[in-house]
Structure formats: C-alpha cells, structure tokens
Amino acid sequence: xxxxxxxxxxxxxxxxxxxxxxxxxxxxxxxxxxxxxxxxxxxxxxxxxxxxxxxxxxxxxxxxxxxxxxxxxxxxxxxxxxxxxxxxxxxxxxxxxxxxxxxxxxxxxxxxxxxxxxxxxxxxxxxxxxxxxxxxxxxxxx
Amino acid sequence: xxxxxxxxxxxxxxxxxxxxxxxxxxxxxxxxxxxxxxxxxxxxxxxxxxxxxxxxxxxxxxxxxxxxxxxxxxxxxxxxxxxxxxxxxxxxxxxxxxxxxxxxxxxxxxxxxxxxxxxxxxxxxxxxxxxxxxxxxxxxxxxxxxxxxxxxxxxxxxxxxxxxxxxxxxxxxxxxxxxxxxxxxxxxxxxxxxxxxxxxxxxxxxxxxxxxxxxxxxxxxxxxxxxxxxxxxxxxxxxxxxxxxxxxxxxxxxxxxxxxxxxxxxxxxxxxxxxxxxxxxxxxxxxxxxxxxxxxxxxxxxxxxxxxxxxxxxxxxxxxxxxxxxxxxxxxxxxxxxxxxxxxxxxxxxxxxxxxxxxxxxxxxxxxxxxxxxxxxxxxxxxxxxxxxxxxxxxxxxxxxxxxxxxxxxxxxxxxxxxxxx
Numbered sequence: 217x218x219x220x221x222x223x224x225x226x227x228x229x230x231x232x233x234x235x236x237x238x239x240x241x242x243x244x245x246x247x248x249x250x251x252x253x254x255x256x257x258x259x260x261x262x263x264x265x266x267x268x269x270x271x272x273x274x275x276x277x278x279x280x281x282x283x284x285x286x287x288x289x290x291x292x293x294x295x296x297x298x299x300x301x302x303x304x305x306x307x308x309x310x311x312x313x314x315x316x317x318x319x320x321x322x323x324x325x326x327x328x329x330x331x332x333x334x335x336x337x338x339x340x341x342x343x344x345x346x347x348x349x350x351x352x353x354x355x356x357x358x
Numbered sequence: 359x360x361x362x363x364x365x366x367x368x369x370x371x372x373x374x375x376x377x378x379x380x381x382x383x384x385x386x387x388x389x390x391x392x393x394x395x396x397x398x399x400x401x402x403x404x405x406x407x408x409x410x411x412x413x414x415x416x417x418x419x420x421x422x423x424x425x426x427x428x429x430x431x432x433x434x435x436x437x438x439x440x441x442x443x444x445x446x447x448x449x450x451x452x453x454x455x456x457x458x459x460x461x462x463x464x465x466x467x468x469x470x471x472x473x474x475x476x477x478x479x480x481x482x483x484x485x486x487x488x489x490x491x492x493x494x495x496x497x498x499x500x501x502x503x504x505x506x507x508x509x510x511x512x513x514x515x516x517x518x519x520x521x522x523x524x525x526x527x528x529x530x531x532x533x534x535x536x537x538x539x540x541x542x543x544x545x546x547x548x549x550x551x552x553x554x555x556x557x558x559x560x561x562x563x564x565x566x567x568x569x570x571x572x573x574x575x576x577x578x579x580x581x582x583x584x585x586x587x588x589x590x591x592x593x594x595x596x597x598x599x600x601x602x603x604x605x606x607x608x609x610x611x612x613x614x615x616x617x618x619x620x621x622x623x624x625x626x627x628x629x630x631x632x633x634x635x636x637x638x639x640x641x642x643x644x645x646x647x648x649x650x651x652x653x654x655x656x657x658x659x660x661x662x663x664x665x666x667x668x669x670x671x672x673x674x675x676x677x678x679x680x681x682x683x684x685x686x687x688x689x690x691x692x693x694x695x696x697x698x699x700x701x702x703x704x705x706x707x708x709x710x711x712x713x714x715x716x717x718x719x720x721x722x723x724x725x726x727x728x729x730x731x732x733x734x735x736x737x738x739x740x741x742x743x744x745x746x747x748x749x750x751x752x753x754x755x756x757x758x759x760x761x762x763x764x765x766x767x768x769x770x771x772x773x774x775x776x777x778x779x780x
Binding site: 253254255256257259260299301302303304306307309310311331 | 363366367369370371373374417469573576579580581582583584587588610629633637
C-alpha cells in the first residue's frame, strides 16, 4: 500500500515567497527522511514553495481562470509530502508519528489509489484512453 | 483504541522495529538465535501490556529495554547450561550497566548491527530455504505463518527450518561479524542471491495466490533498499535495487484482463509505474558513478533500464541491449544469457544475425529440454520466411513447455505458420 504523508505547516498559507524553514527544524527533518530511506519505505518526497509563489486554476464558469497566490480562502496548505510503501494503514500512522513535527504542524495521511481501487467504469474509461492514444500516434505516423 | 486496532498497531511497530531490535540484541549476546528469542519475548510482553497501557511513546526503546531485562533474567537463572552463555551473561550484565541505551545508539552502530545480522542470516553454511526463512523472519519482520503462506509450505516446515538454521549457526561457531576483504564479495553475493530469490518468488506469483506472495516483491525491494543504504559504496547493491525497482514498475502491465501473462513487448507501457522506473534509473546511476567493472546485477539492471526508457516497444535500444548481454556473458557465462543475447541481436541486426547466435546453442546440453530455445529459433526462422522449419521448431517448443498458457501461445504461432488458403 502506498500512503502520502502531507505536511501542513500552520501559517504557510500566508508565507512570503522564498520563505525558508528554520535550520534546526531542517536538521531534524533530514534525520527523519534518512530514517525513512534506511527503512526502505520511502518512495518519494518533496518540499513545495508557498502558495504566495503559486497559482490556482478554477473552473467554476466552465472555463479555466488563473489567480496568483496567496489565496485568502485557504486556511491550511500543503508544505511538502512524503510517499511511503507500507503494509498497513497502522504502519503509515506509526511512521507519521515519528515525524519531528513542530507544535504548529500537522501531517495528514492519505492512501494512494491503486488501479484495483477504481470502479469498473472508471477502469474502462482509463483503459480505452491508452488505446486511443496509440491509434492516434500511429495515424500521425509518429 | 480497540483491541484489534492495538494488535494491528503492534504488528506495524514490529515491522518497523524488529530488525533493529534483533540486530542490537545479537551484538550484545553474540547469538542470533538467543537474540531472536529475547525479541520475541519482548513482543509477547508488548501484546500483553500495550492494550492496557497504550502504545508507548518510543516503542523501539520499550522493546529493547524489555528484551534486555529478559536477557539478564535468563543469564541469572542459569537457563543457559552452556558455560559460555554463563560467562556471556556476567559480561553482559556488566557491559549493559555502562553501555548507552538503545535510543542514543549511534546510527553507525545500528547500521553495523543490521549488516552483521543480514550477513549472518544469509550465511553460506545454511541451506537456501533456511536463509530465505531466516532473512524474512529476522529482517523482514514476517511471522512464521506469513513466510509459510508466501512460499506455499506448511507453517511447521518453516518453523523447523528456522530452528535448524539457528542451531546450525550456533554449532558452526560462525563469527558474528561483517565479512571483510576477500571474503566480502562472496558473502555479499550470497546476501544478494537471497534477496533476489525472495523477489522472484513474489514476481512469479499469479493472481490466484495468497496475497502474501506478490507482497514478497515489496519485502525484497525493501531489503534491497536497506542494504543499498547500508553499503552505498558497493555498486552491485545499487544494481540489484535498480533491477527490482524496474521489474516492479511493470507489475500492473504484466497481467492481462483474463489473468494471462503479457509479454514485455506487448505490455501497455502507460501502466508502467514511472515512480519506480525513476527510482530504478537513479539507483543504476549511483552504481555507474561508483565506477569499476560492471557486475551481473548492474548489467541486468542496465538491460532492464533500456526497456524502461523506451516509450514504445519499437523505440527499444536493441543494439545497446545486445552489447550488455555480451558483457553479461563475459561476467556470468551461461547458455541462457547467450539465448537472451540472440534475441537482442536478432532485433538489433536482423533475424539472420540472431539465428547465427542461436545456432551456436542447439547442441548445448543445459538447454536440452528448455522450450525457449526452439521458441526463439522458430521466431527467427519465421521472420526469415523459412516457414516449414519455423513450424517444426514452434511445435517442438510447445511440446516441451509444461505451462498450459505458454503452450497455447506457441501453438497460436504455429497456426500463423500454416499456409493460408488462396
């Protein structure tokens, strides 16, 4: 099973572009990342620039509308993520508990969907698409 | 938390902590069997107490402290009739009063402990089955039942294998250490062989099997990644990790809608897991960066990487693969490697070139009953338009394979050789 651990740092929704984390916190976090690596469970991880450096695309009117951050309506935003490979939800929880989170940080756990999780019609929609792409590529003489 | 939740959490804690716990204890008592027994006693204590007291804040430290107390009890009560153990017991007590506790153990120490454990569990004095069972038990944190289900044998068989393995290690007086110098290469190869065997057992699992079987791929991959972190200067460990990451990347494309196996060249590559491919290519890059002559795992991973990089089958770098097989044949000469090379040569330089390589293998005794030899030959002959010869070879291949689906696929190709009515 794969889980994403989403780091939600309090206040990151208002952080200025180029905001850097506190070096002491970084050291602790790097040690944690190393633990995940050494345990062979880490698949991927990344930190994200704050929303003030990002954009949102919304589709309310049916057409895409782009806005620059920060976003007043966002109470919590993601600062980074880990993706881990574990055998159970409980194992994911145990790893999340070991994260050296500070008092204003929350880690949210979300299981990653595997193809088998999808319903039959979703699977069919997904399968047909790849065949369509193949045929289009052949016709274009790619 | 319900009792079931607590148990599942304890299982999860065990998966995370078991190897380190056993490895640390093994260093202290210098006996893998005893270390595992002590660790198991700590687990039993956890199962008894944690449902009442809750999961401790530092479960690893709790388990270690409990196991150490049990160790002191054992030695004091003189349960070890062996004088060596009595002496060890006295030493142990003195040492443990001065040695820092589990939590403050240095990363390097834990790393060394784990390496000692891995090398011991995979010691060549043990049979292959024993090494597989011991590795999964001590390092994978699997229960005896889980190992039994994974290898389709009775639980009692696995339990016996583990007991005998521990006894063999104790009686052979295997020095509990990480091998060095000239010995290291061979011993590391033994560790890698075990990990790769576990992986292949999982890879060969079919959809009808107990889910513990395909899960073996994850177990092996995890062990491979752990070893790669512990021995980052060894290119072959990165090679093996890369090979397993890339093979795993195809797991969703390997099975067709009716549960039938799909050949590599026919797979829907959009189902290949790009995350695992990226990880595999990164591991291979680490191996290459270390330089030196390329070993068998690095070469096999390089071949897998050639396939992984091809967006479509037609884009495969067959010439590159052919060259890699030639290098692999020099490092680990084998008729099977040569047969694989013939396929790559055929794809890269035309069926006549491929046939030349295969024809060198027709008298090879090791391939006498191997259906893939006539299968490959038949394929190449068909491409050369030598239809009658192709048909004969494919029929021969069909008769040699014991796998019903393979036979069907081969007979289908025979039918394609039939002269079409005008």
